[in-house]
Amino acid sequence: AQTVTQSQPEMSVQEAETVTLSCTYDTSESDYYLFWYKQPPSRQMILVIRQEAYKQQNATENRFSVNFQKAAKSFSLKISDSQLGDAAMYFCAYRSPRAQKLVFGQGTRLTINP
């Protein structure tokens, strides 16, 4: 079974600086999908960014980008120019093309210091 590990329970960063959240996963599959979700205090889960494993190019969405290292099974999220609204829990998730379910990591709570 696939597992997802987020080794940083909490992170903090100064406003306008850059922060990187770590995620590693365990799988024997070669084709899969990876996601980062944001859960602000409202607790609404919001998709931040996604990456297909067959794509070598790292995904980017505005200030959010990933560093996808397939051989190392690593999928980190970089947030540039951090804003107060980025404060949230961030979850890394894995999805196999052969399974419907998403497997989530334990989450990282990100605090933005003004």
Add this chain to the structure above:
Amino acid sequence: DGGITQSPKYLFRKEGQNVTLSCEQNLNHDAMYWYRQDPGQGLRLIYYSQIVNDFQKGDIAEGYSVSREKKESFPLTVTSAQKNPTAFYLCASSWRGTPNYGYTFGSGTRLTVV
């Protein structure tokens, strides 16, 4: 606007009672899911359904039951057999056959045993 509606937002259960959490979607998604969220444990899958009248157990199905009589609806019943039901419950939906799109989530139900 399309989306997922979970109700109620807050729910209180007495010991020994069954309670049902509602989840309705108007996205025409095929698959629906129930996750439980506890502090420090991320999201854990309870049940999921890929088509009407069919559903599968997730990782922590004991003490829960579901039904899928309509494509739009996937209610979750927390039975008295669930010994520690206090948690935040999230419902989600997705297309079948498009694993790269991830899930759309509802806003959640906070269940507390009193």
